[in-house]
Amino acid sequence: MDAIRGRYISICTSKVYTQFSPEELMELNDGCKRYMQLKDPSLGQAQYFSLMEMLFYLAVYLCKDVEAQVLYNTFRDRLGEDSPRLYGMKSTLLQINESDSAAVEFIEKLIKERLEVDTDSISYLLLQKRLIAIQSKNHDKEWVVRQLLNLIEKFPIDPEIWWFAAQNYFELGQFERAVYCLEEVIQLTPFNYVASARLAEVLYYKSMRVDKSVAKTKATLQNALNNALRSVELSENYLKGWSLVALTSSKLDGKNKILQLAKSKLQIIANGSNAQNKVTAELILKSI
Amino acid sequence: MALLSTILILFSSALILHSGFSSHEFHQLLKSLPQDSHSYLGHQLPKDIQYEAIAGIITFTIAVFFSFKKLTYYPLQGPQKLITLNHYLHEIRMNKATNVDNLIGNDPYGEINHTPNFIDIHAKREETKRWLEQNDKKEI
Structure with missing residues (x-):
């Protein structure tokens, strides 16, 4: 159990x-x-x-819309409507039962009438995120990024907004800005080894696609390697971390020892992890 | 192990309670003696009661250790096969403790990294509808 x-x-x-x-x-x-x-x-x-x-x-x-409505009603009857989670659930229900514009109207009204002047920053932040998520369908990524940056101005210590901004910058091909956003995520959550590995990944792509000179490529790859090593320092058997260590060290000169270490760790993961990780580790070992 | 530890805990509890009761009886008996009598001045709790209490505590401690179970987990995704680790306690060092997360496919910072508040609900529902339609076609 x-x-x-x-x-x-x-x-x-x-x-x-x-x-x-x-x-x-x-x-x-x-x-x-x-x-x-x-x-x-x-x-x-x-x-x-x-x-x-x-x-x-x-x-x-x-x-399963009826089931969702029943669950929301149970929450509302037991806890009342004034809670950030309940606001989020209600806006979701409005999206599926009525329309996106009804959900936007509900959120905007709530923000304008209550949350903008209240001290309830949790509800305000959550609903602003939901608002961006709902409206992003009708706008391009530049618009989404602009909205995220406006929200960051108000809530600079929320890592989720930084992460989403990084994701959008990455999809736009603006690797330098994506790196900056991920560095902010790591500053806010220093033990987030997944973010370190993601940062290493973005830096790797940047070195491959953006950096023109050999010196700059090497410096970016070294930075990627450092971040990948930080992720495996925090999590000993982290597959993505070791894969990036192997990948970046294979592209740099004089990193044979690190490459061998990464290969041995990947072999350990291939021998003793879950089924999905085993297959991935074996594939990476074959490709390096 | 669970049965053995339960038996040992019950046995050790009986020992500790019995030794406590015996000690109480002994002191009640002692109170009935005149305070200047030789046997009152040289009194000491009988050895058998002392040994019984010590044996009870030692057995209880052993029983608690026996009650520990090996750590078990189910992976979050994929085939639901029970993973049993050869450990009884969780690791303290972070780089080792996160091995369990890697093993079961968990991201301890998922609340940030999966950006759950920015999920496009309509896209998820579309995906489900497509999957249900494909399943219906297969069944037909």
């Missing part, structure tokens, strides 16, 4: 379900419902509500 509970809590807290395929979402939705029917006594109340919130978003993603 501990392992099952741990799985659902990890999925819920890491929000990895937002990246799941429909098939995985379906499996998660059914499994989580079955688990919650068991009424596990070790499940805390906060964890219970978090799982319920996850079930709401799963119902939304899986087009």
Whole structure:
């Protein structure tokens, strides 16, 4: 039971379900419902509500609109409507039951009438993010970046906005700016080894596509290697980190020892990790 | 192990309670003696009660260690095969502790790195609808 509970809590807290395929979402939705029917006594109340919130978003993603509405009503009846999470859920329901413009209207009205003058920065920030997410469909990436930068002016210590800005800059091919945003993420969450590896990845792409001179390419690759090494320093068996260490060190002169170390670590991951990591590590070992 | 530790915990609890009760009885008996008598001045808790209490505490400690289970996890994605580690306690050093996250495919900073608040809900729903349509076609 501990392992099952741990799985659902990890999925819920890491929000990895937002990246799941429909098939995985379906499996998660059914499994989580079955688990919650068991009424596990070790499940805390906060964890219970978090799982319920996850079930709401799963119902939304899986087009189970009635189920989502029922879950929202349960939350509203127990906790009231004035909460950042409930605002987010309501705007989502408006999006799917009515239209995007109804959700935008709801958020803008709430911000204008209450949140702009309130001290509730959590609701304000969350709804501003939702607003950008809803409106981004009708605008280009430059518009999204402009909105994100405006939000960063108000909330410079929110790493999620920096990460999303980095993602948008990366898709626009503006690697230098993406690097800057990721460096901000690392400053805000210094132990975020995933961000270090992502930074190394962006620097690697920058060295391959943007940097013209050999000296500049080498300097960028060295910077990428340093960041990849930082990620594996924080997480010993991090596959992406070691892959980037191997990749960048193979492109630099005099880094044979690091390359050999990376290969041996990748071999360890290929021998003893989960099925997905094993296959990926083997592929990387073959390609280097 | 769980059964053994339960039996040991019950046994050690009985030992500790019994030694406590015996000690109480002994002191009640001692109170009934005249305070200047030879046996009152030279009193000491009987050895068997002392040994019983010590044995109870040692057995209880061992039982607690026996109650620890090996750490088990399910991967977050992919086939649901139970992963049992050869450890009883979580690692303290961060570079080792995150190995579990790597093993089960968890990102401890996912709340930032997956940008959950910027998800395009309509795109997710479209993806699901397409998948459901494909599944329906396969079933037909």
